[in-house]
């Protein structure tokens with residue numbers, strides 16, 4: 001696609017959704033396409049990791065429902081860090097229910113995700129009504145949605161026509177759906193012609209990224225930043241354990257790993273836009 005050779009900064013104008021614009025602006029300004037996934041269960045560790053990786057990331061991805069000592073002051077501190085370091089927040093909630101239920105899960109409950117998360121995501125499995133449900137809450141707040149059109153795990157069922165239909169669903173809700181959690185571009189999954197029109201500059205955020213190992217013991221599969229950004233044409237690398245490793249207490253080590261992934265992601269991007 002023609003977007004592969006545009007800079008993140010040039011692509012801001014392809015978007016009307018405020019969350020998409022914000023993310024691309026941060027990527028251009030901070031020169032990073034790295035998102036860190038902070039999958040730890042204690043508030044103190046969660047905040048320490050985010051403060052350590054903050055300078056190196058465009059986006060922080062959360063699973064707020066795994067935090068054991070959650071309360072709303074944590075959200076305030078997360079928001080303060082997002083202002084301090086200039087990154088967007090993505091709650092990886094993976095909504096998957098009927099429109100009415102997801103609208104309640106997104107706006108209400110303990111976490112009130114829509115009130116603080118710039119971006120969230122959903123499985124397309126219920127059909128277009130999941131987008132209308134989430135959009136009724138998120139669009140007035142300027143939020144953006146990613147659809148999970150593929151997954152990184154071994155044996156994932158999100159392949160073939162499922163992935164193609166997910167892209168078609170997104171195209172019908174261009175104001176709220178800003179892109180995909182996926183492993184490759186639309187062309188990469190074999191879509192062409194009418195299915196890939198020029199103004200469809202969807203963002204592709206890609207988990208399953210690691211430099212040192214190929215997977216974990218539970219079906220996760222890793223590819224390198226170069227494979228993801230340069231060879232597969234994705235826009236953002238999402239890295240979790242590759243950065244905070246087995247000891248989330250080692251701040252200097254975490255900072256060094258974040259820098260390492262940021263550099264690898266940016267180098268692959270620069271090679272892509274100049275190819």
Ligand code: BMP
Nearest residue numbers: 037150151152207208220239240241242
């Ligand atoms: P890690 O880099 O530690 O394997 O973490 C990957 C993160 O991305 C996890 O938070 C997981 O929930 C998420 N994820 C994924 O790994 N594969 C997908 O296809 C979709 C995801 O959201």
